[in-house]
Amino acid sequence: MKTNNTIFKLLAFAFIATIIFSCSKDDSISELPEIRSGFYILNEGGFNSNNASLDYxxxxxxxxxxxxxxxxxxxGLGDTGNDAQIYGSKMYIVVNASNTVEVINAKTALSIKQLDFKNNGKGRQPRYIVFNKNKAFVSSYDGTVAVIDTASLVIEKFITVGRNPEQMAIANNKIYVANSGGLDYPNYDKTVSVIDLNTLTEIKKIPVVINPGGVAATADGRIYVKSTGDYDKIMPSLTIIDSKTDEVKxxxxxxxxxxxxxxxxxxxxxxAGVKEYDLNTDAVTKDNFITDGTTYKIGYGLSYDKINQQLFVCDAQSYSGTGAILCFDKSGKLLYKVNTGVLPSKVIFLNK
Known part of the structure; x- marks a missing residue:
């Protein structure tokens, strides 16, 4: 009997060990890097030409x-595709002049819902989109940031910010919104709105150089703001904000x-090419990341695939004809070129 019990215990232990080992293998598989299946190309199309498109x-x-x-x-997609992002199983496409946000299935490209961005019949002119938890945030030229529930796809509220807001970035539980005032030449805006993600309200405005449009966040919470200036006396600039204190550094x-x-x-x-900038030293390290002599005609957008370590340049080539996407490896050499629709502005990467 003791022998049988011993054998039974050994068999039970082996069985449990097998299960644990199998679970460990499954866990390691789940932690493998994501694999790309391809990428979408958002073609802005000509303003008022109603020819925005999505390639794959x-x-x-x-x-x-x-x-x-x-x-x-x-x-058709509509007039002037301005931004697109994949979040979860959906892709959100911001169509500026059509005043819509098109929500589609990221795998099939089938429309799920089209959100209307009009206020009493007047277009809000949506621009860019970012995400946090179960919310999507869309900046619009009417001076608002819309809050969308990503489950119900209902616009829950509009947060008032500065004039003609453009890009946004998230850090330290806050959204930083570049208020360009770009439709009010020469009286440009010169602020970055800060939205608290807990209260979903604007809590302050940070002064920067006039006509800010680009905003991006680093992993440690620095906010980089790219301002265009006034195209005359005030030059383009780069401002760094500490998101912990909201002070301009x-x-x-x-x-x-x-x-x-x-x-x-x-x-x-x-x-002249793609400028590379070191965020640790805050200095330009390469005037041109491209090393093989490849050139583009009209740089209209820039995207980076972190998984494959490839840089994609959207080349408009002209403002009315077809464009191209140029893919470079991490050493700056051209891997391939893809022809596109009119005014390609963004590459959106899709996982398997």
Whole structure:
């Protein structure tokens, strides 16, 4: 009997060990890096031309599907696609001149809901979108940031900020909103609104150089604000804000657009190439990240794939014809080029 009990215990132990080992293997599998299946391309289209479009590039067979949204939904995307982001299983596409936010299934591109951004019949002109927990936040030129519940897809409220807000960034439980005043030349705005994510209200405005448009956050909570200036006497600039104190740490003249932050580096589009900037030393490390002599005609957008460590330049080529996406590896060499619709402005990466 004792022998049988011993054998039974040994078998039970082996069985439990097998389960534990199997669970450990499953846990390790779940922690493997994400794998890309491809990427979407948001083509802004010409203003008032009603030709914004969404393309899709498939990594598996290196093929491009043009105007995928129109193919799937039997209608166009609208007028002036300004921003797009994937959050969870959905992709949100901000269509500026059509005054809509199109919510689609990220895998199939089928429309789930189209959100109307009009106030008593007047378009709010939505611009950019960011996310926090179960909320989406959309800046609009009417001086508001909309709060959208990502489950019900209902607009819950509008937060009043500055004039003609553009890009936003989140750090330390706050949203930083660049108030450009860009439609009010020469009386530009010169503030960054700070929204508290607990109360969903604007709690302060931080003065910066006039006409701020680009905002991005570092992992340690620094907020970088790119201002365009007045195109005359006030030069473009880069301002750094500490999100812990909301104090401006520094401001300096700085040219470049399409600011993209990746770990301890930032990248900017210039007419001569892609400028690389070290966030630890706050200095330009490379005037041109591109190392193989590849050039682009009109840099219109910049995206970085952290998983594959590739930089994507959106080249408008012209303001009316087709554009192109240029993909560079981490050494700055061109990997491939993809033709697009009119005014490609953003690459949105899709996981398997």
């Amino acid at each position: 590039y498939n990594f598996e067979n290196a093929s491009l599907t043009s105007s995928l949204f129109a193919q799937k939904n039997k209608r 520094s401001t300096k003249e700085f040219s470049g657009s399409g600011m993209t932050i990746v770990e301890d580096k930032a990248y900017f589009l210039t007419s």
